Amino acid sequence: MKRILSLLLTLTLLLAGCTPAAETPVPTPMETPAEERVVRYGLSNAWDSLMPYNSPSGSNYSRIIYDKLYDRLAYVHADGTLDARAAVSWESADGGYAALFCLNEAAAFHDGTPVTAEHWVQTITLMTDPDCPAPGRSVFAVLAGTDDTGAATGERLGVEAVEPYTLKLTFKAPTTPEDFLLDRNREFYVLPTHLLGESAPEDVLSLELWNAPVGSGPCKFVSETAGSQLVLASNPDYPLGAPGFDRLVITVMDKSNLLTSLIAGDLDYYAFGGSVSVEDAELARQAGLTVLEGEVPNTFFELMLNNETIASAQVRRAMDLALDKQSLCLQSTQGMGEPTATDLTPGTGYTAPVTWSRDVEQARALLEEGGYAGQTYKLACTANRSGLAALMQQQLDEVGITVLIETVDSATMFSGMVDGSYDMAIASHTPGALPLWFTESRLSEGNNIFHVADLAPYASYFSEIKGAADAAVRQALVERFQEFLAGERPFIPLWFGRALHVQSPTVEGIDYPSSSFSNENVWDWVKP
């Protein structure tokens, strides 16, 4: 019996050693350098396919992976400033309708092929081909010659290689290169089109190439256990500098084990930006780790409203006045946030003369005016926000609004808002620097998640604001739009939160706050 057990155990261990995790040959122990510098990176959710335009979820967990393998035009800092990356400089052209990007001539794919403007043109042409089923195509909808889904319409496509290393993008509406990059940089990647051969657009997503992708980013692919572990190697030829490590091992693990693993020294970093709650920050400090306080907002909280079931603007405004955003914000961020009356990200330069203060009496008056008949509203939230939902329930109850809380997972909550099962839901988002970062995509015909009956006024504001080239004119339009939003109250802005970042002493050079833009400066990371 013992022999059989020993044999079984040995066999299993041997099999484990032969686990087919690697898509490409992994160095054997004999080939592995003795003092390999490995950066161990934790992620709480899995990424999608390694083909950057084949991400059905379009989640930040996928974007943060693509950020390593593929190059982007620029690097976006937490405060919204931009640094060169694949593009060394950019300028506006054609009266604001186009942007010229001078590409880094030293950039090369991991197989050594130089990255040229033609690669970008071929990438965008291929992905916008109506026969290509790329789920991530909508990112190209800003370009001229595409429809709302990003598919080419047959008109002249807004991408051109002006010179071998000069890329020109033409937009549907006047857009500064900076606005374009702040809005879309994290979804624009260049593909190794020279390796796609004669593949038809409809077959591109299923090529073997994406099992062992060749990008031009700061890290090279080594191996993948899909959805569990990704092993990358430093790209010594990356133009911004070779990352200061040999391997980057990204492991998907439960949130509950991220900080403990960092404290134990088994992780060097976890996404996004080693973000931690106030309570856990104290624990991290006690364990000898440094905790950095973020200076710019990295989260925007809102109460989503169903404008069909809560049809009266007065009732929606009453809800806004009934909520004590200060206490809600304190409960959620422990002092690391500021209540807000708008979705305009503080520090971006855009402001609005809209203020907020709790007023129970006025809320009651508005409820009466709006004809609230005592119906019960369903409020959906994820499990980690059930405490927040309970507070909201109490505050709304004070003015006479009855709310029933349903704790569900994220997908259920969003689909419930889309199909109208819920009347309200608590959601958070990564804030953007542009004035329409939040509203434009959520108040459109294709994504009317707030169930607004008449989107025409919104569309009109969007068009005016986007078309305003002059900063003062745009600011004035933004103010008018925010006043309109305050009157209609299709959603309730709650607060902007700042993050606390736990820093491990085992890796240097990490720009923690900028991870909120789904980009990380791995080329500056050094594992001593």
Place this chain on the structure above:
Amino acid sequence: MGRYLRGRLVTAIPVFFGITLIVFLLLHLAPGSIVDLAGEGSARAAGQAARVEAYLGLDRSLPAQYAAWLLDLLRGDLGTSYASGKPVSALIAQRVVPSLLLTGTGVLLAVGIALPLGVLAAWKPRSGWDKAASALSLVSFGVPGFFLCLAGIFLFSVVLGWLPSHGMYASGSFSGLGDLMRHLVLPAGVVCVSGLGGLIKQTRSACLEALGEDYITTARAKGLNDRAVMVRHAFRGALIPVLTTVLTHIPHIIGGSVVVERVFGWPGMGSLLFSGILSRDYPVVMGVTVVIALAVLLTNLLLDVIYGLVDPRVRYAAGCSHG
């Protein structure tokens, strides 16, 4: 025996397809799809969600989706993961061995501890062995696996620094048995403790029951010593219920442990299933379901065969159970 097994196999087929149908329906009854996951990060552009759903085939009716999946299954194709774009069979192939290793080691350890402890507890009631067995069972039943994981990490990784807190290998790929074993100890330990309670209790009660049988009294009357009575007679008599408990762990071993694999970042079937459910990756969840359902059905078949080998009183007839 052959006729009986064939009969069991035939009845297993509708059970198998019934399981897949129920899981398929439950999955699709849950609100939301992989497309809705984009909500938190960024809203989809106009018409984009519908286009992605059409691309994934989610715009078809449920019967059409199930029929398509079933046809693919009959052709040996488990489909393609929505999220990773890889064949589900390839994903499962990557994950089965780590699960076998983790859960298999944990269950083997549990069996190695529980069987002798259960026998000793039955043999010497109210002794130290019995108390130890009760205490271990209490911990196993009473402490949730999730808490055991975190407590283990806190003690052995954070405080003592003896064992790694996550992963299967330190550098992302196999670099020696020692490294693998160090990573295996904590998660396998949790699997072991979680499985101990049932095994100890089952062994102890089966042995106690056997000790009250007439043939044990006869054995004692023949002058056999306690050890011989316990090992040769009582334990053998208790073997069927104990074997049942042990072998019912086989699907668990293949299917992996969701909580343990998730917390420890272990690349097994459990974590594959968890991320599949979380991301509404239906083909992955269905693929794992197929593997687990097959394991359960084959284990039941295996149990029937083993009953006959262990207990000569068990006889088989086609179409009916043992007896």
